[in-house]
Amino acid sequence: MRQLGLLFFSIFIVSMTNAQHTIPDSINNHVTTALSYYPELDSTNIEFKFKKNIKKSTMQARPTFGSFFRSRKHRRYVILISEKFKISNEEFRTRDIPKDIFIGWIGHELGHIMDYQDRDKLNLIWFGIKYVLSDNHIVEAERAADSYAVNHGMEDFILKTKDFILNHAEITQSYKDRIQKYYLSPEEIMHLVEQRETEEK
Ligand SMILES: [Zn+2]
Numbered sequence: 231m232r233q234l235g236l237l238f239f240s241i242f243i244v245s246m247t248n249a250q251h252t253i254p255d256s257i258n259n260h261v262t263t264a265l266s267y268y269p270e271l272d273s274t275n276i277e278f279k280f281k282k283n284i285k286k287s288t289m290q291a292r293p294t295f296g297s298f299f300r301s302r303k304h305r306r307y308v309i310l311i312s313e314k315f316k317i318s319n320e321e322f323r324t325r326d327i328p329k330d331i332f333i334g335w336i337g338h339e340l341g342h343i344m345d346y347q348d349r350d351k352l353n354l355i356w357f358g359i360k361y362v363l364s365d366n367h368i369v370e371a372e373r374a375a376d377s378y379a380v381n382h383g384m385e386d387f388i389l390k391t392k393d394f395i396l397n398h399a400e401i402t403q404s405y406k407d408r409i410q411k412y413y414l415s416p417e418e419i420m421h422l423v424e425q426r427e428t429e430e431k
Pocket of ligand 1: 338339342371372375
């Protein structure tokens with residue numbers, strides 16, 4: 231009886247700690263691993279959702295529309311995950327990509343959410359406008375998301391994700407160019423890691 235009570239108590243605790251995150255069962259393990267690198271987001275409301283198709287990207291993090299009328303603490307975020315992605319006209323299921331690469335991808339999206347959480351309402355609106363209008367701003371936003379992930383100790387995952395895209399012969403050159411243009415390079419990532427390590431000493 232006591233064991234049963236303990237079991238219910240632990241289920242209660244587990245559901246309490248995950249109450250802010252809505253995650254589809256099929257990717258629950260991977261997403262939870264990525265989230266464990268971001269304890270600051272434990273009480274942030276985030277919904278992970280599969281979508282048939284996302285323009286130009288595989289995943290996308292954004293605040294919900296209603297969040298613009300709420301205080302920072304009560305904002306809600308959605309991370310959309312495209313059900314499929316294409317490698318030179320062949321379609322793959324996103325949930326089937328290797329574990330570490332999937333985790334790295336989610337880690338990058340969580341980096342965007344950290345970046346959004348740093349901004350007040352007006353700044354967030356301005357950010358959205360600039361993202362649509364300015365290519366330089368996209369570079370800035372994507373590099374910020376990568377930097378958050380690396381500064382949270384996710385460099386191995388982020389490097390694997392990049393390696394997967396850049397060294398996958400079947401991925402189109404235009405997609406690789408996009409990645410090189412908008413994201414941190416492996417050298418820059420290593421530099422951030424060195425910086426973090428000297429700061430920790
Ligand atoms: Zn991004």
